[in-house]
Amino acid sequence: MxxxxxxxxxxxxxxxxxxxxxxxxxxxxxxxxxxxxxxxxxxxxxxxxxxxxxxxxxxxxxxxxxxxxxxxxxxxxxxxxxxxxxxxxxxxxxxxxxxxxxxxxxxxxxxxxxxxxxxxxxxxxxxxxxxxxxxxxxxxxxYLALAPIWRRAVEAGAVDVRTAELCGALPPAVLDTVSGAGRRLSFSNRRLVLTWLSELCGRDGLHEPAAVELAQNVMQSADPLDALRRLRYPRLSAMEDRFAALQRRLTQGTPLELKAPPEFEGAGYEVQLTLRSRDDLARAIEALQRMQEESDELFELL
Amino acid sequence: MNSSSYYRNNIAAVYIDANALQLEPVQRAISKLTHVRPQTVTSVAEIPAAQRNLRTLYVTSFRGAALSACPGTRVHRCCNYHTVDLYAGCPLGCSYCIMQSYLERSAVTVYADPSPAITAIRAQALAAPEVPLRVGSGETGDSLLLDPLFEITRRYISELADLPNVHFEAKTKTDFVDHLLDLEPKGNAVIGFSVNARQFAVEEGASATLAQRLDAARRAARGGYRVAFHFDPMFRSGSSDGSPAAAAYRDVARRIAAAVDAGRIAWISLGTLRYTPALKAQIKRPYIHDEFVGCADGKFRYIQRERVALYRSVVAALQQYLCPQPPIYLCMESDTVWQRVFGWLPQQINELEALFAGAPLRGESV
Structure with a gap:
């Protein structure tokens, strides 16, 4: 030396x-x-x-x-x-x-x-x-197979290579809209938003103006993730809405809690009772009876 | 499909392991493959990178496990199926094929020496002669696509024919059955055909058409084989008009009944489209934009109640059209779906009891 x-x-x-x-x-x-x-x-x-x-x-x-x-x-x-x-x-x-x-x-x-x-x-x-x-x-x-705009997004840590590959067909303006939105999305939420936007564009055949408009509308909504999920999974979302309505009707004001399996993939529902008094027990039995009467609608979802 | 022209157009190179060169199936294939000059190698690593693709055959003697339980899938009902490696990799190009995610950059491997696998099957069958042993060669590749060249399936069929509890199945999306028709005895051999609704033919690449497969099934059945049909993968929708596909699958059931005497059908399986996250990235087809949910085994499937509806519809059609009714089972489905489709678990259904006897639920300790 x-x-x-x-x-x-x-x-x-x-x-x-x-x-x-x-x-x-x-x-x-x-x-x-x-x-x-x-x-x-x-x-x-x-x-x-x-x-x-x-x-x-x-x-x-x-x-x-x-x-x-x-x-x-x-x-x-x-x-x-x-x-x-x-x-x-x-x-x-x-x-x-x-x-x-x-x-x-x-x-x-x-x-x-x-x-x-x-x-x-x-x-x-x-x-x-x-x-x-x-x-x-x-x-x-x-990485090198990505379009330059996606390479820049990967380099900046905005998305991972896999997401960039999946979403590479999105118009660059969509990526700009999602990345540049004032509302800050976490890395994983940004990944989900881009993936669902890409899938929606593929499903509905949306090209630049419509795709950008969709991205702008979604990013301006109160909950972009929820708004997009409803568009991407309309049937599943409708099932969830229906279950939520049933859940409210059957358990609100009762000592019962009703849970569905995630995405309705599973064997059955879970009912939890919280009993603090004899009155609670009576209300629970009454609620369960009502649930039995409306159970067809519940089990149709599984 | 015409096997000779298929091979001429789709096999660009053949590499043969030196230790497999003298095997009879290899010599037979060499004599038939006049358009390529096979080269001898000492290992798969010698195949040039540019030729590591599905237009290249790599012929080797036996490697690995002789007989395996079908990998099944975690926490889903398994049908007690066993597999042997015969052809690994498939150039048919189905858009949904799991092999895309790991075998696309490999040559199609031909395991040209079936002796160890046959020995293993015989040993297992003789050790428990009262237990039916279903074995298939279509797990990692199409059983019959290359078989007119190598004729390895003949060895399996003839050397297992004396075992009454062995049901050897060659599963295919081709109509390449004619080289097997004159074989005697056939024992319990089964020629299995994957079937799909006509509107999804575009998803099955170079496979034979449904009409060709059904015609091959008819020839196989008339030639004395039992046949099987696998509605797998079933699509819920995704056809050009976006309509649900149940009616189209019911029509396939009707056409099966018209093509084959139901008494010759060994079994029928049904399985809806499923994919791993890795495979999803490879599928660029419209059907991937349908609604799928994550299941307990990490794979994605249609929403449970939609799968149930599709299965029920097709099972009802099969029950309506086929008499006597062959065993019908679901491939890689949960207990819940079994219960909702059939009202029972497979072990509780008389026709299936023998097939599923002792089958664990994958993920359960046995």
């Missing part, structure tokens, strides 16, 4: 300067030279059998070097290595960065591009360093 002039290092920032400046050490540590040891090496294209540049290039730490220059640090610790192939250089940079599973989509895209340009195989070892799983190549293939 030796101390290298920051002015020189800035000039040697190489093609692996692909990481966001999110993990800079505090300025105080940079001033004291207490950063990770930077690595310099000539990059060697093993496939072409040629060294890209005779001069050593910085393999990792571009943001640190630039920040050091900004705050007037003169030297930083670095190690000079012999010529490295692009795969070894990329692996070294990923190990130095040490954020497996924590890279943003734009960083992943940059890693993927670098690997593609320099014919670096996206094998298990590399994938583990990027995604902490074996899914880097597959996830990038899916």
């Amino acid at each position: 030796q101390m290298e002039r920051v002015a020189t290092l800035v000039q040697r920032v190489g093609p692996l300067d692909i990481f966001d400046q999110t993990r800079l050490p505090p300025d105080q540590l940079i001033r004291q030279g207490l950063t990770a040891v930077l690595a310099l090496a000539p990059l060697h294209d093993s496939a072409a059998g040629a060294t890209d540049a005779a001069e050593a290039q910085l393999l990792w730490g571009g943001p640190i070097v630039r920040r050091a220059a900004e705050i007037g640090v003169g030297e930083l610790p670095a190690r000079r290595l012999g010529p490295l192939g692009h795969r070894d250089a990329l692996m070294l940079a990923l190990r130095m960065e040490a954020r497996a599973g924590g890279y943003s989509w734009s960083e992943r895209e940059a890693i993927h591009r670098y690997a593609g340009e320099h014919r670096v195989a996206l094998d298990t070892e590399l994938s583990q360093l990027v995604t902490a799983a074996q899914t880097f190549a597959e996830s990038m293939e899916r």
Whole structure:
């Protein structure tokens, strides 16, 4: 290890300067030279059998070097290595960065591009360093297949790749409407809203103007999720309304509580009694008798 | 469907495991596949990535479990069915097929040595001769699509024919039955046909038409086989006019009765469309926009009362048209649905008692 002039290092920032400046050490540590040891090496294209540049290039730490220059640090610790192939250089940079599973989509895209340009195989070892799983190549293939507007939404954390894939046919203005609505939706609710909008557009053959109008109307309603669910599941919603009406009629003011199985998928209803007195018991028996008389309507729902 | 032209148009490459090369079914297939030059490999990994698709055959000797209980589905009634791997992967291209979600990027695998599976079936059947053993080869692929090439099903049928408690079923969406007709003895072998209403033919890719399948069923029955019909998956709606499909399925029941002597029908199963969340993403067809609910096994199905209504309607038609009445059962349905359709659980229905005897409810400890 030796101390290298920051002015020189800035000039040697190489093609692996692909990481966001999110993990800079505090300025105080940079001033004291207490950063990770930077690595310099000539990059060697093993496939072409040629060294890209005779001069050593910085393999990792571009943001640190630039920040050091900004705050007037003169030297930083670095190690000079012999010529490295692009795969070894990329692996070294990923190990130095040490954020497996924590890279943003734009960083992943940059890693993927670098690997593609320099014919670096996206094998298990590399994938583990990027995604902490074996899914880097597959996830990038899916991400890159998205339209730019959906890639931006994924990059911004507004939706996940799977939702973007499912909803990719929605007009961009619908995504803007849902993402930009003043009302803040949680991540999972936004996912549901987009999915149901996409399914509704598919079901009803809605194209841009109608789809956007639908999205605007839904987002302006008091409960967008409920409004959309009613449109997406009209028969199930009607069953729920019917059950709610029956529930009110049969149990309101009684010590009974009546519960249906979720989405009416199940064997039967659950009745709960809360008895605090003999009167409660009498009212419960009376309510149960009324329930028996109207049970056909109840059991029709299952 | 014409098997020769189907193979010519749909099989682009054949890779044969070196240890399977001398097997009789493989030699037979090689002699019939004149339009491709089979290549020998030592493992599936040697197949080039560009050819890992359903237009490629990978022929191997036996791997894995010889005989398995049908995976069934959690907390739903299981019909005590057993499966053997014969052909894994299917190029017919049904839009609802679960195999899309995991086998699309693989070659169709042919397990060309049936000996271990036949040995396992025989052992299980002989160990409990009073227990009916239903075994099918159509779990991971179509039983008969490639069978005129390899003729592996003949081995199963002839080598199990002496066991009175074994009911071996070859299940298909093709009409490729003619290569089996002259086989004797047939024992209890069953040729099973998936059937669907004509308006949903578009969902079944390159499968034979309903008329072709029913004609094949007629030939199989006349040739001495028992036949089975599987209304699976049944669609509630999603046809171009959006109308409920019960009437169309009742018509299928009528056409079955017209095609085949009911006395030759071993069983009939019914199952409505169901899908896993992973499969949902792959289905781009209008029927996916119907209303589905999450069930206890993690799959999505039509609303329970709508499934019940569809089943009741079709069961009533089958009971009306078919005499004697064959066993009719539901595939992967809950006790509640069984009760609402039939009024009983399968173990309480005389005709089904033998099929379901000892069948656990999946998810129950046995």
